[in-house]
Amino acid sequence: MTFFPARRASRRDRSTPPSFFLFRMALALLVSAGTGATMHASAQNALDRVGLTAARPASPAYALRKLSNAYAGKAVQVRRSSDNTTQDIGFTANGDLDTS
Incomplete structure (x- = not known):
């Protein structure tokens, strides 16, 4: 069995707050979720703009x-x-x- 040592945090990892990372991940997910969806011309609300429905819900x-x-x-x-x-x-x- 081979064990790998834990990765040491780089300078970039220590200076970037976790909330900023989570924000970037959430933004990327919303953008990617909306690219394949058909958009309605009248959609004005956040979930309607990215094409989320009961079949493709947002969580949370x-x-x-x-x-x-x-x-x-x-x-x-x-x-x-x-x-x-x-x-x-x-x-x-x-x-x-x-x-x-």
């Missing part, structure tokens, strides 16, 4: 902007700490949070 996605035109639920539920009243916050027609 988080935003306070509507990611898909097909989503009809609420964005968040907020709770006021003074009296524990909750309120559902939805989306506007443009896909932004409804802050009115």
Whole structure:
């Protein structure tokens, strides 16, 4: 059996924060996922632009902007700490949070 010693971290590895590496990987995945998909001319939301559907879902996605035109639920539920009243916050027609 042959064992290889652990690779020593190079200067570049130590100076690049892990979050930047993860961002680059996520961006590359989104770009590559969208290249083979057919795009709709009216797509305005992030998941619609890269052609993700129920058959090709994104995993995971988080935003306070509507990611898909097909989503009809609420964005968040907020709770006021003074009296524990909750309120559902939805989306506007443009896909932004409804802050009115």
